[in-house]
Amino acid sequence: xxxxxxxxxxxxxxxxxxxxVWSFMHEDExxxxxxxxxxxxxxxxxxxxKVRVGPEEEISxxxxxxxxxxxxxxxDAVHLACASHIDADFFSDL
Numbered sequence: 124x125x126x127x128x129x130x131x132x133x134x135x136x137x138x139x140x141x142x143x144v145w146s147f148m149h150e151d152e153x154x155x156x157x158x159x160x161x162x163x164x165x166x167x168x169x170x171x172x173k174v175r176v177g178p179e180e181e182i183s184x185x186x187x188x189x190x191x192x193x194x195x196x197x198x199d200a201v202h203l204a205c206a207s208h209i210d211a212d213f214f215s216d217l
Contacts (some may be wrong), residue, residue, distance in 0.1 A: 136171040145172035146205040148198060176205045 135141040149169070156162040176182070186204035189195050195203065206214040 133168060133171060142174060143172040144174040144176060144205070144209060144211060145169045146176040146202065147178045148201045148205060152198070174209065176209060179208070182208050 132141060132143075136143045149165075153162055153165045153169070156165065182201065182204045185207060186197070186200040189200040189203050190197060193200075203214065
């Protein structure tokens with residue numbers, strides 16, 4: 124079911140019906156992926172992302188707040204801080 128949902132999101136992105144975002148944290152996690160097929164597929168799908176979020180001090184500060192107040196891991200906190208920083212309507216760290 125998750126695969127079907129992801130496929131539908133990518134189809135909508137290709138048709139410019141949704142706008143996907145790629146952050147520096149996605150980039151970092153993809154680069155260290157030990158599975159070449161997954162890594163290259165993630166990088167291919169990243170081309171559908173029209174918005175890029177780079178590291179910023181505001182994101183770092185917000186991530187630290189999420190870690191402290193909600194007990195999130197550093198990576199999860201950065202993903203959430205990036206989404207919050209751009210006022211994303213939906214969030215997933217797939």
